[in-house]
Amino acid sequence: MLLHISENIQVGNKVLILAPEYVAGKVGVVCGRETLLDVRSSDRWLIRLDFENMVVSLNPSEFQVISQSQG
Secondary structure, X not given: OXXXXXXXXXXXXXXXXXXXXXXXXXXXXXXXEEEOOOOOEEEEEEEEEOOOOOEEEEOHXXXXXXXXXXX
């Protein structure tokens, strides 16, 4: 069951990545909101891929929440 609730994205949520193509279909965990050099928050989120040593920066339209953080 996909929960696409982009306004309620939280650290620890498990997500299914929809794009870009090189990581589409993979599952990851939300690590936090990306911060720009001038300390403003961006609309992008940092997602750590499960079972891979990789973090990607994605817009909310590029992933779907599949389970909410229990904390």
